[in-house]
Amino acid sequence: MAVAAYASLVSLTHVLDNVQHPVRRHQLRLDTGQIQSLQEKVEFLQGFLELHSQRISPEMEDLAKRLAVVADEADDIIDFHVVNQLREKSQDQSLHMVALSSFCQDIDNIIEKLDSIMKKLMVVKEEWVDVQEQRPIVSVSMGSTALPSSDKNTMVGFDERLLQVVDELTRDEFDLQILPIVGWEALIKASVADELDLAKLGECFHKLLFRKRLLDVARPLGFDNHYLTVNFLDEDKSWDLLCEKVFAQQSCPYPELEEIGREIAKGCRGLPLAIVIIGGLLSKSNRTREYWEFVEENVSSFVKSGDDESCLKILSLSYNSLPLHLKPCFLYMRVFPEDETIKASKLIKLWISEGFLKPVEGKSLEEVAEEYLKDLTDRNLILISKWTRSGKIKICNIHDILRELCVRESNREHLIRVPKTQYISFPRRPQESHACFLCSHKLDRQNKIHLQQVFAEVASPSVCEACNNVYPNLNRLRWVKVFELVYNQSFTFPHHTKLRCLEVNDYRCHDEYWITGKLLLPSTISLLWNLQFLDVDLVYEFYDMLVVPSEVWEMPKLRHLKVGVHRLPDPLTNQSEGQDSNVMENLSTLSSGAFKCSEEVVKRVPNLKELHATYMEFPQDDRYSLNNLVQLDKLESLYFAYYSHLENITFPTSLKKLDLSSCYIPWDKMTIIGSSLPNLEVFKLYDAVSGQEWNPIEGNFFG
Template sequence: MLDFLRATAEYFLKVLEQARKIRPSTTEKIKSLEEKIRIAANKAKDAVDLKIFQIIKDTSLMKKSIRREDLLPVVEKMDITKREVMETLSEFSTSISDIVDDEIVEVSILPNLGSAIVWGLDDDVELIVERLRGQQSDLDIVTVSGMGGIGKTTLARRTHDHLSIRYHFDLRIWVTISQEYRRRNIFLDVLHCISKQANVSIGEDYDKKDDNELADLVRKNLMGRRYLVVVDDIWSTDVWDRIRRIFPECNNRSRILLTTRDTKVAMYADSNSPHHMTLLDLDNSWKFICDRVFGPEHDHPPELEEIGKEIAEKCQGLPLTISVIAGYLSKTARTLESWKYVTESLSEIVASHPDKCLGVLGLSYNHLPNHLKPCFLSMSSFPEDFQVETCQLIQLWIAEDFISVSESGKSLEEVAKDYLEDLISRNLIGVRKRRFTGEIKACGMHDILREFCLTEVEMTNFMHVKSTNPTLPTQKHNVCRFNFQTQTFLVEDCCKQLPPTARSIYLFCDSLFSKRGSSVKLEVFSRFNFLRVLAIFHEDVEPPSFPLSITKLFHLTYLAIRCSGKLPASMSMLRNLQTLVIPVDGYNNISLPGKIWMMKKLRHIHVGGAYYFPSPRRERIRNKHLPIGLPNLVELSAPYYSNCTNEVFSAIPNLKKLNIHVSCIRMVDLLDNRLIDMSSLRKLEALKWFQQWSAEDSARKIEQEQQDMGNNFLKVYIHSSGSYWNNILRDNISEA
């Protein structure tokens, strides 16, 4: 029965992957299909996880065989769903199994921003025009990339219609990539443009010609002419390869201008100097609004300028959003009260124009491969304007089972980084901070993309997100992920309404309160036996001790919880835990138990302050016949320096990131007396050093310490605080 469930799930995966290639007119049917599959798969997963939990809770069950009846209901449900899926597929005009990549590709063109001037594009236009009129004789490919709604089509149109471009090229051809793209249609569009502009008759017997004959006809009629072809909003390298073949190399300074939402496609077509569009600055955003609302003279009431710029800033430089908001403003009263309403309800206004705004971004989402969709939707887990650390995001993706095991031997973290890079390349996630090495440190999402995410997660029951003090509806039974982004969180009320099958709970709030107004006891979360992710981020002044009842959550893979004191030995019962995060500030008395060496699946231990990390010696004595160590641990942050011994490091041989906390002593004395033996850490990539500096003494030795540390480690970070020491660092940063 387990084999049947797995085989059916694999069949569903293949169906969903192929369903992406069906023409967009069937989108609603595909979403209905996904919903049926998701519900059946979740029920099967719940049944299996419940049986595992029962066995772990009562070890006597291990001696008994699992009865056929235990899984029969979910097997029958999966079988019924499979038949429904097959029946739904039969309704499509083209069977999924017969779809050929060459024939239909889901792509789309952004709706034109109309006749409105998009301010801030003049420099972009001049750069593209100069490139197109360059002296290079070979056929040059010029690419423009950027997120949906940023104005790529508008830029391409202004370039195409530019006076100098009109006189420079014999032929200017605009190729629109339609939603139901077929190569044949592209060939016909190009032939129509040639016939119209060159005033030649190509013939009308197109229906009698096959695709190869049409392609030859295009090449023949372009040969010898200096042409410009604009290929607008292309999605994949495969589509580009098929289109590229019909444009001949005439060695006469012909050009192709290509726009795309995917930076990888732009790099593939134009590896030399692809042009990446950026968001508008505040000044140009405000001019754009003025142009649409007040006309070219920009004659507006002075009292509206400040609030108008506030609205422009909230649009975050995206022309598509600005266009929608400006259209709304043009129909409202030009009063301070009306415009204040717009600033307070901008997200709702954008969401009320799905065809103009969210629908455009939905095209990017629908075109994503299935393995990237949950990663993208997970960005709705974070509050507005939140900058999420890359390492935190990746750990959550792994904990949620969004990351597939790589056949190439890459680690889960490496695969997750590839996923993130892919989403960034598609301009769906933005880079907010980079490390000095160029690595992505933090990322975020444009507000309009987040708004789309929030809409999509609710429609698909992927997650329930509440950003006000929550009163959760009881009918949310099909949702397994819950997210609360409130200033205060009334835990008891909400936990009573969450289904016991909840798998992920995220809390972003200032404080946790019970009904009585006091700090809540975190034991309330122990009733969720299927829970995989419990991420609690709050700022209570006095963090509680580690809640013992949480150690019973056998399926837990990610735990972020603010607490203090010694963690209990019973936490070793969390056998599936991969990430432990204790986000505390300053110094505390956190102490990890010796039993932590039995938690074999741990990958990341991150404690905000210094803590005691046990030696494996005592556990080796207690468990002579069991291997002691954490073979999967790749990140350890930030144990006391005194705990960093070769004995500890030998038991975590695959460690890649190590953050060490040094007590308030002179660092030079510490280095002179006992260097850390890191010979066991063959895979170490980064060392981060936290120290309470004895500033005056240590400053005298800064050059020596920089040289000693810099020569020994691949990366070294020094964290300091206090104006005196910061001045010392600033004066010596060039040597550092």
């Protein structure tokens, strides 16, 4: 339970930071000193778990379980009081005192429970079995000097088989052919198919790869004499593969480790995935004979059990050796279906939304998440499918056996308790409006589950069976009405107040029935007070379809705010609070129509990195203050659709990517853009220039 306790504590620190934000000081009645005391205890316990997570005792497991429960209880209590205070907004001082007293009493109870757990931890500390001494699992920090393994998936021992597959698929035979690849327990099946360079297969799309782990599955389908069997690696090939993953070469530079290393490779029974995962473990750990003997002992004991269990136990060695801060992120991979390709940007957004990432001074949470992801890929627990131009991970995935490990361990830990992400898709017709409030999958009587109603203003939400199984605590949530679709009759969408990521899209496929509808986003959006990602993507991109309130500027935790081409309102101004109180220092991505780059807005978004601005009408510079764009000195990516003649605008020199659309810039102005943007790496034009010929000057774009 240490993983669940740690994840809950880290998530709680984000909540406590939010409560103490300058904006909240003017909105909430709370005892700042009491909140800081609670935060200090939470951070102490967080560090305690990081330091001692490798120690084992029944008492520790029990205390970690209690700690997870108390941390979640603290989250519930804070959410309850904050939402109630934001909802009331009363000027009655007596009511303020009642709210403050109730809040303080509940926080005192939480502090008492944490103090009790801390005392018991100190008592049992001396009795713990020190895993570091008896079972020397040694994890190296992210600054490890371990040799990097090859980026390319190694196919040791498969060269001849791979050539055979390519030959089968590229023969000049035009009948539909299916080539089964049969390998042990899905550990090898993906390796062969993923190594194929599909670009070299020409037009042979009438031939299919059919990958199955068991021969008796392929035979009934008519492949008795025409299938490819991928055999196990022999001992030498296994050792070569292990060396490749541990030392980035097919030999061991440490003679004292070779004998025990060969035993480890032998213990993996020729299974490439097991060897790769154990290699990732050894590459991140101390290279001592004692530690390698510990690994060999465990690998040898695991292979005595059945096939599935032995594999999972071997893989669990690498999981158990993970630093505690990586375990929640790895276990979260269970939420993705088998064999799904995963955008790294999406994965990072979800990790942030869950509150898994411990803040690091001087780094954004996105940068911390990128480091976590790289560490997991270095350990071969997450696979890289595609890189960005700048060398970052773009697409990744997880092997189905490793995903099974994630499912098993996360169930044991009760890790993912409350969903922090919600996806809404609008129905094409009112009668089709019954859908799961979390994933928008259509519901029928057989798979609809009604949740407990908390607030009278919101109808009891429904959830599909799959989401209900993943999230066991849905009935504890508080529901509020935020989005409302208005057309003849209204459709409201329930949201719970712990949401951190909300995505809204419209799949109505240009249905004329909805053209005159409006999507209302009322001021109650502020009740989603922990929201970090708000993305609204509509088919009908009309200015007046989405109504956004000014309260979005009072949500300091927002990191991504995307409303398509729809207008953002002007920020609320309250001179008594001061301008600094409403700075959205976390906002890094903003997308809107008719974006006003006023002095007030520039002050609100000092760390904006990506801006997507669309002007559907002919804008006027004085109205939208576009000359202030140059003041966004952290901006790295800008998409600018102007639909008019763009003149006399200076872009910030920090830009690395610039997309211009319908701006009608004369070609001679391109020289000015090129010379003024020294960091520009990507420049895209969409009907953005006027004139037929461009004569670039050397030293600008082409230097």
